[in-house]
Amino acid sequence: MQDYIFTLECAERPGITHAVTGALLTHGGDIKELKQFDDQSTQQLFLRIDFSVSDEPGNGVEALRTDFEAIGEEFGATWQLWPQGEKRRVLIMVSKFEHCLNDLLFRARVGELPIEIAAVVSNHPDHRELVEWHHIPFFRIPVTKETKPEAEAKLLELVDRFEVDLVVLARYMQILSDDLARELTGRAINIHHSFLPSFKGAKPYHQAWERGVKTVGATAHFVNSELDEGPIIAQQLVEVDHAFTPEDLVAAGRDAECKALSNAVKWHCDGRVFLSGKRTIVLR
Numbered sequence: 001m002q003d004y005i006f007t008l009e010c011a012e013r014p015g016i017t018h019a020v021t022g023a024l025l026t027h028g029g030d031i032k033e034l035k036q037f038d039d040q041s042t043q044q045l046f047l048r049i050d051f052s053v054s055d056e057p058g059n060g061v062e063a064l065r066t067d068f069e070a071i072g073e074e075f076g077a078t079w080q081l082w083p084q085g086e087k088r089r090v091l092i093m094v095s096k097f098e099h100c101l102n103d104l105l106f107r108a109r110v111g112e113l114p115i116e117i118a119a120v121v122s123n124h125p126d127h128r129e130l131v132e133w134h135h136i137p138f139f140r141i142p143v144t145k146e147t148k149p150e151a152e153a154k155l156l157e158l159v160d161r162f163e164v165d166l167v168v169l170a171r172y173m174q175i176l177s178d179d180l181a182r183e184l185t186g187r188a189i190n191i192h193h194s195f196l197p198s199f200k201g202a203k204p205y206h207q208a209w210e211r212g213v214k215t216v217g218a219t220a221h222f223v224n225s226e227l228d229e230g231p232i233i234a235q236q237l238v239e240v241d242h243a244f245t246p247e248d249l250v251a252a253g254r255d256a257e258c259k260a261l262s263n264a265v266k267w268h269c270d271g272r273v274f275l276s277g278k279r280t281i282v283l284r
């Protein structure tokens, strides 16, 4: 037996879940977990099923793919099916602050994240030793206003060369051009070091200190051309108080940033995150 993940989204109408679960039953599928959400604001249905089925040639999953093709046609649905445990290929981008990079490297190494880190790209040389200790290729791509187009072309060449499924901006502090953000739509996640929509842009902890906040936070979101406006995937909060300096806020926020980003990466790579306009649906 082999476990598979099936995801589907389509315009809501009666009978979709019945059609999918009926096909599973017909071909010996055993459902381990089923989560769905019917978004009343958009009339869209989102469905995720974790199931096991015989992977003997010529039965189970091959017959299921045929049925899922027919169901996709009937309901105008977008669907995906892949073996559970199949790792997504990830390229991480980092600048000077390495806590999120370090956290992802560790969680991938111990198998907590269903990812293979194919490469790390940075506009600074600082973290080459850390990355190469993990036997992962490190590429330094310096960026200036003048060289940004060339730098982004080099990045896209690496995305293609390493067959990258997901780009993770782990405190990468350069703004991606509109063209690059568009190219990476739905497959680039950024960690912003504030509880968005508060404190967008540069130095959010300093902005928060000026405002006298009593909590700081972190937000993992898809990247789009609107800085820090991409659909939110995961967030974390930390209590602080009047005695915290801006530097204390930076330190207090580190773990929240790591947790929000690793949650977003795990949920996305497990097929739990669906884009719905400016929002996400996360079937956790």
Ligand SMILES: Nc1nc2c(c(=O)[nH]1)N[C@@H](CN(C=O)c1ccc(C(=O)N[C@@H](CCC(=O)O)C(=O)O)cc1)CN2
Residues within 6 Å of the ligand: 169, 172, 173, 174, 175, 176, 177, 178, 181, 190, 191, 192, 193, 201, 202, 223, 224, 225, 226, 227, 228, 229, 230
């Ligand atoms: N197209 C996008 N690119 C990036 C996003 C995004 O949401 N869309 N998020 C940032 C990360 N970030 C906050 O999380 C951030 C990074 C950099 C700056 C910034 O203003 N940096 C420089 C300007 C650098 C440049 O012009 O490229 C500065 O400090 O002036 C703000 C927020 C990653 N990229």
